[in-house]
Amino acid sequence: MSETHAPAPRPEPPEPPFGVNEMRLAGRHWLAVAALLLAFVGLAPILWDRWERFEPGPDYRVPYALSSDYRHTRRRLDAVPPGSIPVVGDSVVWGEYVRADGSLSHFLSREAGRPGRFANCGIDGVFPLAIEGLVTHYGGALRSRKALLQCNMLWMSSPQSDLSSEKEETFNHAALVPQRFGAVPCYRADAAARLGAVVARSVGFFGWVSHLNSRYFDQASLPQWTLSEPTPGSHPNAWRLPGPALSLDEPASDPRRGPSSPRHKPWTAGGGSPQSFEWVGLDASLQWAAFRRTVATLRDRGCDVMVVVGPFNEHMVAPEQRPTFRALRDGIAGRLRWDGVANVVPEALPSALYADASHPLTEGYAELARRLWRDPAFHAWATR
Amino acid sequence: MLFHTLPFLLFMAVALPGFYALRRTPLWAPWLLAASYFFYGWWNPWYLLLVVYSTGLDFLLVLLMDHCPARGEAAPERRDRTLRWALAAFGAAAAALAVGAVAGPAPLRPTLLAFTALVGLMALGAALADRRVWLFISLFNNLFLLLFFKYARFVAGNVNAALGALGSPLAMPDPASLTPPGWEYLLPVGISFFTFQSMSYTIDFYLGRVERERSLLRFATFVCFFPQLMAGPIERARNMLPQFRRPQPFRPRNLTDGLSLFLVGLFKKLALANYLSLYVERVYSDPASFGSPDLLLATFAFAWQIFFDFSGYTDMARGVARMMGFHLTLNFRNPYTATGLGDFWQRWHISLSSWFRDYVYIPLGGSRGGKAATYRNLFVTFLVSGVWHGANWTFAVWGVMHAVGVIATRELERSPFYHHRVPRLLKQAGVFAYVCVAWVFFRAADVPQALLILRGMFAGPWTAPGAPGLMLALVGGVWVYQFAYESRWRPMLAAAPVRVGLAACMALYLALCSSGGGAFIYFQF
Numbered sequence: 001m002s003e004t005h006a007p008a009p010r011p012e013p014p015e016p017p018f019g020v021n022e023m024r025l026a027g028r029h030w031l032a033v034a035a036l037l038l039a040f041v042g043l044a045p046i047l048w049d050r051w052e053r054f055e056p057g058p059d060y061r062v063p064y065a066l067s068s069d070y071r072h073t074r075r076r077l078d079a080v081p082p083g084s085i086p087v088v089g090d091s092v093v094w095g096e097y098v099r100a101d102g103s104l105s106h107f108l109s110r111e112a113g114r115p116g117r118f119a120n121c122g123i124d125g126v127f128p129l130a131i132e133g134l135v136t137h138y139g140g141a142l143r144s145r146k147a148l149l150q151c152n153m154l155w156m157s158s159p160q161s162d163l164s165s166e167k168e169e170t171f172n173h174a175a176l177v178p179q180r181f182g183a184v185p186c187y188r189a190d191a192a193a194r195l196g197a198v199v200a201r202s203v204g205f206f207g208w209v210s211h212l213n214s215r216y217f218d219q220a221s222l223p224q225w226t227l228s229e230p231t232p233g234s235h236p237n238a239w240r241l242p243g244p245a246l247s248l249d250e251p252a253s254d255p256r257r258g259p260s261s262p263r264h265k266p267w268t269a270g271g272g273s274p275q276s277f278e279w280v281g282l283d284a285s286l287q288w289a290a291f292r293r294t295v296a297t298l299r300d301r302g303c304d305v306m307v308v309v310g311p312f313n314e315h316m317v318a319p320e321q322r323p324t325f326r327a328l329r330d331g332i333a334g335r336l337r338w339d340g341v342a343n344v345v346p347e348a349l350p351s352a353l354y355a356d357a358s359h360p361l362t363e364g365y366a367e368l369a370r371r372l373w374r375d376p377a378f379h380a381w382a383t384r
Numbered sequence: 385m386l387f388h389t390l391p392f393l394l395f396m397a398v399a400l401p402g403f404y405a406l407r408r409t410p411l412w413a414p415w416l417l418a419a420s421y422f423f424y425g426w427w428n429p430w431y432l433l434l435v436v437y438s439t440g441l442d443f444l445l446v447l448l449m450d451h452c453p454a455r456g457e458a459a460p461e462r463r464d465r466t467l468r469w470a471l472a473a474f475g476a477a478a479a480a481l482a483v484g485a486v487a488g489p490a491p492l493r494p495t496l497l498a499f500t501a502l503v504g505l506m507a508l509g510a511a512l513a514d515r516r517v518w519l520f521i522s523l524f525n526n527l528f529l530l531l532f533f534k535y536a537r538f539v540a541g542n543v544n545a546a547l548g549a550l551g552s553p554l555a556m557p558d559p560a561s562l563t564p565p566g567w568e569y570l571l572p573v574g575i576s577f578f579t580f581q582s583m584s585y586t587i588d589f590y591l592g593r594v595e596r597e598r599s600l601l602r603f604a605t606f607v608c609f610f611p612q613l614m615a616g617p618i619e620r621a622r623n624m625l626p627q628f629r630r631p632q633p634f635r636p637r638n639l640t641d642g643l644s645l646f647l648v649g650l651f652k653k654l655a656l657a658n659y660l661s662l663y664v665e666r667v668y669s670d671p672a673s674f675g676s677p678d679l680l681l682a683t684f685a686f687a688w689q690i691f692f693d694f695s696g697y698t699d700m701a702r703g704v705a706r707m708m709g710f711h712l713t714l715n716f717r718n719p720y721t722a723t724g725l726g727d728f729w730q731r732w733h734i735s736l737s738s739w740f741r742d743y744v745y746i747p748l749g750g751s752r753g754g755k756a757a758t759y760r761n762l763f764v765t766f767l768v769s770g771v772w773h774g775a776n777w778t779f780a781v782w783g784v785m786h787a788v789g790v791i792a793t794r795e796l797e798r799s800p801f802y803h804h805r806v807p808r809l810l811k812q813a814g815v816f817a818y819v820c821v822a823w824v825f826f827r828a829a830d831v832p833q834a835l836l837i838l839r840g841m842f843a844g845p846w847t848a849p850g851a852p853g854l855m856l857a858l859v860g861g862v863w864v865y866q867f868a869y870e871s872r873w874r875p876m877l878a879a880a881p882v883r884v885g886l887a888a889c890m891a892l893y894l895a896l897c898s899s900g901g902g903a904f905i906y907f908q909f
Binding site: 029192227233 | 699855884
């Protein structure tokens with residue numbers, strides 16, 4: 001009787017070498033690495049905050065160089081004292097052409113007779129869609145307190161400004177806008193960039209890294225900073241150690257602002273004249289929808305919200321378009337009233353007090369603050 | 385989808401658990417293939433047609449080859465039934481395609497003509513029942529794809545320039561005009577890698593080195609296995625197909641090994657290659673504006689950039705494959721510690737150099753025909769290897785330089801003085817310097833620019849360089865590690881605290897100082 005044998009199993013092919021380094025980590029080694037990393041990721045930002053003190057004065061505003069440092073914005077909002085009213089908005093609140101002591105919050109505080117009563121929480125370069133992201137993801141401190149929001153109609157003055165056009169646009173603070181595909185039609189970032197933005201806003205450690213880059217490394221990563229070339233042939237950081245760069249000094253405010261700056265001049269001084277705008281209707285406007293959601297978010301958090309609509313430079317609107325502009329402005333006020341949101345619509349300032357379509361000059365802010373303070377509804381809201 | 389991006393992380397978050405969950409079922413291979421096609425299609429779904437076509441054709445050709453008598457076997461008295469069917473089918477198809485090529489829509493005629501030639505050859509192969517014909521078709525098809533997508537514009541440009549210089553009114557058409565309407569003429573990512581991998585299977589089967597793979601699914605997975613599809617390692621069927629024939633058991637060690645490889649690769653790419661690229665790009669984009677120190681340092685930096693970029697990709701590819709239990713070939717062995725050019729090519733892009741050794745150098749005669757023939761074979765092999773890298777004269781010069789370097793160091797090693805008396809470190813320095821000079825041609829936009837850079841490196845103004853100290857320190861650190869690894873200090877590197885400390889430092893550096901994204905250099909090849 002013949003005996004049957006199972007075929008012999010094929011020999012396993014020899015395993016190729018692991019690599020040409022000794023970086024072969026077993027499970028326990030990975031656990032040790034993970035523990036070290038978690039400790040650093042968890043502790044470094046906390047310890048850093050203790051080391052890098054942040055004590056904003058009454059006229060503090062986030063430096064221009066730190067506009068994209070959202071972690072710093074969060075610290076700024078956290079640092080608004082309980083008795084102060086944060087003024088939230090774009091560069092109109094921040095003060096594009098003026099010094100920190102020439103901004104709306106400064107003059108409102110002066111009207112209130114208390115330095116720091118109003119805190120400048122504006123960020124240069126943001127717009128309602130970005131402000132929504134800022135308030136949602138970094139504005140946890142805006143809770144159960146008064147908040148003054150400024151609604152800048154400039155963002156509805158064309159489909160491009162409204163970000164509702166289909167044509168691809170590049171804009172600031174893209175990380176703050178909704179990252180869902182199609183939510184902002186002109187935003188064409190790829191999936192990796194969108195995911196990166198979501199991760200960056202969700203994981204605090206990355207915000208801290210971004211803070212270090214913004215504040216100490218000229219808004220660049222450390223490698224890029226070492227390669228910076230401010231003028232051709234000059235490499236100031238090539239051989240600098242990164243350690244001493246962490247000086248804890250905040251970037252200086254941009255000196256090109258304020259009454260002594262050549263930029264600080266009426267909009268007509270450069271030959272400006274009235275223009276036609278392609279106003280976007282409220283029902284179609286992405287920026288208005290975002291603004292409305294921001295107000296709703298703040299109210300859901302128990303905030304007592306007041307909205308200042310304007311002051312848009314009506315003098316810059318072509319005469320035949322002014323009725324359209326006013327209808328839109330009144331529509332905003334009407335919808336806010338419908339939503340039960342306190343609001344005030346100051347009349348346009350004198351033409352000479354505007355630097356462009358939406359930004360007042362220093363005296364313009366002073367005048368705006370006077371008008372707001374005289375407004376009974378605003379005064380009652382601010383003083384109650 | 386690049387390994388170092390979030391979409392790949394998400395892709396792996398689905399692909400890897402799915403693979404583990406299916407590994408005990410027959411579905412693991414289809415899952416792997418679907419994942420691979422998704423990964424490749426992420427760039428451009430139309431490229432998938434090319435991969436599927438190339439895979440299907442080579443599978444079919446080997447199947448038909450298997451129905452022909454092997455070398456040394458007598459032909460059967462009666463023609464194989466499969467070949468009879470193939471002859472009828474290919475004959476009819478060739479006739480139909482020929483009609484289309486003559487009378488069909490004009491924009492489709494070049495494509496139909498190419499297919500008529502291909503299918504006509506296949507009918508001939510079925511009629512002759514000769515394995516050599518099938519092998520020829522496979523080589524013709526794969527090389528035609530490469531030639532058309534990678535070199536056609538270069539060839540047409542050079543031929544037209546030559547014709548123009550001779551005053552001829554003739555001109556070769558632009559290859560884009562030969563593609564079907566609506567198709568864009570683009571270089572498909574990784575074409576040089578998957579065509580070489582597929583071609584090696586048909587050659588190995590013809591030479592009797594590998595059995596025919598009976599499953600199209602497994603063969604397609606072999607050709608399109610996503611970790612190594614874009615930039616290698618160029619795997620051989622005899623290494624990968626056996627791995628695809630059995631399900632891979634889950635072993636935690638595979639996962640930790642894979643992660644280890646991936647971390648090292650990620651560090652090489654994001655922390656080192658991308659950092660170096662910032663400096664290299666600045667200097668090489670306008671070399672006339674920089675002095676000798678910058679040109680020298682940028683060339684030095686490029687040598688390391690391309691090493692970190694490519695070996696980083698390979699490490700990540702091997703790591704991803706290892707996580708699933710597959711073992712890919714080692715592709716780099718510290719090439720900048722080589723003591724000769726021959727040694728360098730046993731350490732640099734090993735899977736490509738062994739491919740050229742096995743399928744070009746040895747078939748040409750290798751070292752069997754005396755010194756002159758050997759050197760001729762080396763020269764041809766390195767020239768082809770250079771041209772494989774891209775359609776530019778710079779790559780041809782680069783290949784020739786390496787051929788000359790290999791021959792020269794081979795001769796030097798024969799001299800007792802060089803072999804025994806010249807210190808190892810000096811040999812290593814010499815090889816590195818020579819490789820760096822060759823890299824100038826590899827990186828430069830064209831030959832005149834390469835010559836300008838070479839002149840500038842040695843005769844330019846001596847201005848303060850802008851190479852950052854941090855960058856040089858990082859490269860220096862890696863070089864020291866590599867030398868230590870190849871010395872008696874290696875056990876020190878294996879100590880657990882050193883490994884854990886280095887891994888933590890790499891991860892932290894990546895989190896704090898990463899130099900951003902950017903595609904891998906070798907994707908363009």
